[in-house]
Amino acid sequence: MTRPIGLTLAAIAILCSPTAALAASGVERLYILNCGEGTTSDVSRWTPGMNEGKPMDFVDSCYLIKHAQGWFLWDTGISDAVASMPNGLVPADPKATVWRRPKTLAAQLDQLGVKPADLKGMAVSHTHPDHTGNVEMFPSTMLYVQKAEYEWPGTNSEPRFKPSHPVTLLTGDLDVFGDGSLIILSTPGHTPGHQSLLVKLPKTGAVVLSGDAVHFKENWENRRVPAMNVSKDQTTASMQKLADTLTKERAQLWINHDKAQRDGQKLAPEFYD
Template sequence: MIQKRREHLIRTGLTDSTAPPRRRRLARLDVSKASQASEETLMKRLSCCLRAAGLFVVATGLLHATHGYCASIDRMYVLQCGESRTNDVSANWSPGVDVGVARDFSDNCYLIRHAERWFLWDSGMSDGIAAKPDGVVAANGLLTMWVRTTLTSQLQALGVAPTDVTDIAFSHFHSDHVGNANLFTSATLYIQEAEYDAAFGPNAAKFNFNSALYEKLRGNPVKKLHGDYDVFGDGSVMIIATPGHTPGHQSLLVRLATRGPVVLSGDMVHFQENWEHRRIPLRNFDQAESKQSMEKVAELLTRERAELWINHDKAQSAAIPKAPAAIQ
């Protein structure tokens, strides 16, 4: 029985984007940081570690382990960060399929509370678009974008200021994902080196990046990545390298205590039908890498028994609770 408990609580360790998973380890309690965590979070982590050691714990409902790891995320908020519409989805997103068919897209940001830190994934479309009720035209006329509720107002409603965000990462640097990046100049930036070189190099426009939207991040502390990365060192938030849409595109694995593991797609895929048929948009940076990244995520979903949250799939997004509701 003890051995089975141990095996159940061993989680998969992820390395770089080309190497297969090969490190497995027990979730651990960082005692040195325990005093900084809330009592509830500390109790959850302590219970997990005791269970991992094969000990029986009699305590409150706060003590639990899920999906073979000790989740250390307090909560996650899904923020509505814009919406867009194309009059012909086949013009880029589904080549040769649904020609002349219009499609609406959602655009979400994700705020994660981990101990005393706030981690923001993507910053959506620029809040400035909210002042334009007719929206703005983007992607060489393929899209019209709207912002109904600003990111800053949603953060304010949660009692979070941009300066409170300690860690930030973007799936990639297109304008509908970095529209408010300049607000977060004190956060540590996690970015694939290939994306950094493209976004902050002399030819950003070549990759359809608008450097004015994120120019202030040049002074941020930066962690340049070369593959998958464990943000907090406990497996709860894993950046997954998924290049193809852009040179250094990345997705995010979030291991939630109650809901379980969720993969945030970024633009690795845009909607469910494209995922099912492995369709690659025409304007992706690298078609072959895009396909490889989709297969990598498919394997990850199976291994983790995770949900895939497709950022621009409006129908799926409508079913996901939005802030101020928290997901745990």
Template sequence: MAILVTILSVLQACSQPIVSQTPRTGVQRLYILNCGEGVAGDISRWSPGVNVGQSMPFAGSCYLIRHAQGWMLWDTGLADSVAAMPQGLQPSDPRAITWHLPKTLAAQLGELGVKPSDIQYVAVSHSHPDHIGNVDMFPDSMLLVQKAEYESTSASSLRSRPSGTVTTLQGDRDVFGDGSVVIISTPGHTVGHQSLLVKLPRTGAVLLSGDAVHFKSNWDNKRVPSINFNAEQTAASMQLLANIIASDKAQLWINHDKAQRDEQKLSPAFYE
């Protein structure tokens, strides 16, 4: 009888469904969304005195984070209307970036079965058009933005959001209260620029730069773009990111570095 009970117990255990290994706390998944591709006419605009007159491809990424407590979107990229522009979004300054949008943000979210109303938080690194182009797609989400940025002249479109859907920050913010998603104040590129530290259970810590740095050679050489709001703050913010990378053993994901993004997994693939 004892042997029969043991056999039945084993058979019952084998018949149970496999328990999902998805973490029940913290960050579960991070998706990289293609929120723009472009070509800069003259990259010395971002690296004064270096590579004058040379063009370079740029990327623009948005990041969708699945946390145990809900969804968060970091940056909203170019406006989805750019996808319908055959010649792309062309700048008035020929040195700047001509942007194209291969697929809309709405379509990429749809592929994942995520509706705009599912997004609990939308946070933007700063208020330039290639980062806030689709903010209006998320009228019910809580927008997380630095107070200084929200009050700046470039953020007028953010100030038209419905009442009660904006949280203005004055420094760092632990978004979910468990240390897994932390907004880092990194002013310099703009008056209220911010970056994001995400701690994934398998991939480890990832630091999303925003525009605190634009491409790897600028990071390696600590170059400050002439177009930035404040050179000293930019340098201090880059050092802060370097300190975080050292302390948290974090990877630096540079938003506009297309060479780096070409080596990464894009949605619907994801990082855990």
């Protein structure tokens, strides 16, 4: 009997070791959710001095991440209410983007069996409405946002989130779960407190979710800064920070609004692990 007992004790020791604990932590999978589809009649807003009058299609992605410690949502997309608008959300500025909502965020979460109360945490890349449209679908979920973004006055100096929403204000990068697998990166420039997300997946490897630090591949490759960004210098510095992160982590860059890239990706209920 001594040998089987010895093996059992050894197995227990292995399971209780720090190495085993590390293996049981981390990001397990990532779902790409369709959080809006849009069209602009003039892409030159994003490429100053170029592409005058050229139309372009955009997408808007949200990302649901399953971590060993719980679910985490990155960005919430265009408001689900837009799904019921026959002509989409038409802006006052004719050069801005007309957004549509083919699938609601609520329906996609329901398909995956995830309830709003299941979220351990959430974050938005920034506070433009195509990224914050459904924040209040999760009224009790901790929201991670840069302090500079949170305090940035909204329309008519109104707050950008409900004061009752739980929030953790950041002043830089944050290792969300403390294990290096999900790291919020401070990347200001598009807005005062813009942020991106580094996700380390066990099989896919490292992925950086851009937010609007860059809008599409051509802008990334040429380091073009949209005219509406609050700071050209900060935007350029943030692009360099992302480039350095990609090199260091051997990561892929997933550009939030780039339709050509997203058309080649797996969308929920498929996932990346």
